[in-house]
Amino acid sequence: MxxxxxxxxxxxxxxxxxxxxxxxxxxxxxxxxxxxxxxxxxxxxxxxxxxxxxxxxxxxxxxxxxxxxxxxxxxxxxxxxxxxxxxxxxxxxxxxxxxxxxxxxxxxxxxxxxxxxxxxxxxxxxxxxxxxxxxxxxxxxxxxxxxxxxxxxxxxxxxxAKLLPVNFDQVRQSQLGFPSADVVLDPRARARLDIVLQYLHADPSVNRILLDGHSDNSGNRLLNRDLSRRRALAVQDYLLANGVPQEQITLRFHGERYPLVANSSEANRAKNRRVTLRLEREAVPATASAATAGPSS
Structure with missing residues (x-):
């Protein structure tokens, strides 16, 4: 050689x-x-x-x-x-x-x-x-x-010692849960949003936030759809109150149409009462990007 x-x-x-x-x-x-x-x-x-x-x-x-x-x-x-x-x-x-x-x-x-x-x-x-x-x-x-x-x-x-508490991969998607028939953010959801906000304020490359509201199958479909809308709005309002521009937020709501798990028990229904928050950056490599024709789970 x-x-x-x-x-x-x-x-x-x-x-x-x-x-x-x-x-x-x-x-x-x-x-x-x-x-x-x-x-x-x-x-x-x-x-x-x-x-x-x-x-x-x-x-x-x-x-x-x-x-x-x-x-x-x-x-x-x-x-x-x-x-x-x-x-x-x-x-x-x-x-x-x-x-x-x-x-x-x-x-x-x-x-x-x-x-x-x-x-x-x-x-x-x-x-x-x-x-x-x-x-x-x-x-x-x-x-x-x-x-x-x-x-x-x-x-x-x-x-x-100056590092953020999370990186992009850890914060790019979050599930925010809600009590039955409730649309108010609980302390756990607010704490998670505070971490997301800390990251957002540090990383200007994140320019789009997708919010998808969901419900379980309790009650009728019209009520569930409205609950999912109000839950997504509650998250949006929290973000807006903490300096996130309105134009960066896309809000959708789906009622009971897209459960994470079967609504077969109270524990499962609690998992389905949620808002999914997803962050997107200005430039995402092709291998890491994904088309999202439907809502996030």
Whole structure:
């Protein structure tokens, strides 16, 4: 296998005769980037790409690699919190496997694995990924170094303290329940709407809110249709009173026509008495968008 000179300079022989990517100790740097939606703690890896801890709003951190050259082939890689050479009394901690796929970001760790890697870095351990290369099948090792980690971690923690309580995927659709024959928002529904509003005020790309009112099958159809309308209006009024523009809201009501579950018990009927709130953004990738000819469930 012929390698470019820059890459050759970054490949070191490990004790297991693996090809190892790591940055020279004196050149190690950590970068902290982020906003209210996501925080990233990144170490560039010479000749490879980077190792990144990424924490989205409403979630715990994950660890991942990013490599434009796509060195890792599909399969499984081992994730380690490796002891430093100057820690002879410590052994490496095996954090288990990660599933490797294609693309520039070949895997995402679990939240637990990322948390243990961060704890290890604070103790002087190195995050290590061991796998085989896509080009020829050699054993491959990618290593991050703990040098200069303390200050970067403080900056990362300061970033995460400013994250929103939820991300778009968690808030894009909400079910707001109503007591039997009632059209008044209860404390639980208002609390959920307050979280939605906090997100809306932070993300100007959300420009459409769809409200669909529903009822159970108690009473006659005309009454149920009116109940579903008034429930949707109650949600709309709450949004308007908290600064959401009227033109962004689309309101529909359906009575008992679209139950979530069969109206076979009181518990099921309670699930069907609801308003579904759905958020849409200005530009949604084609793979994530969906035509909505009928109402949301």
């Amino acid at each position: 012929r390698l470019r000179p820059l890459v050759m300079l970054c490949l070191l022989a490990s004790p297991a005769n693996a090809l190892t990517f790591q940055t020279r100790l004196e050149r190690v740097q950590w970068q902290v980037e982020g906003d209210r939606f996501e925080c990233r703690l990144v170490q560039p890896i010479a000749g490879f790409g980077s190792g990144e801890f990424v924490r989205r709003a409403g979630e715990q951190a994950i660890f991942r690699l990013q490599s434009p050259q796509r060195w890792l082939g599909a399969g499984s890689a081992t994730l380690l919190a490796a002891a430093a050479p100057w820690q002879p009394t410590r052994s490496d901690i095996n954090l288990g496997l990660v599933s490797v796929g294609g693309g520039e970001i070949p895997f995402n760790s679990t939240h637990l694995q990322a948390g243990r890697l961060l704890s290890g870095l604070l103790e002087g351990r190195s995050p290590v990924v061991r796998h085989r290369t896509l080009h020829g099948g050699e054993t491959l090792e990618i290593r991050l170094l703990p040098a200069r980690f303390g200050k970067a971690y403080e900056d990362y923690r300061a970033c995460t």
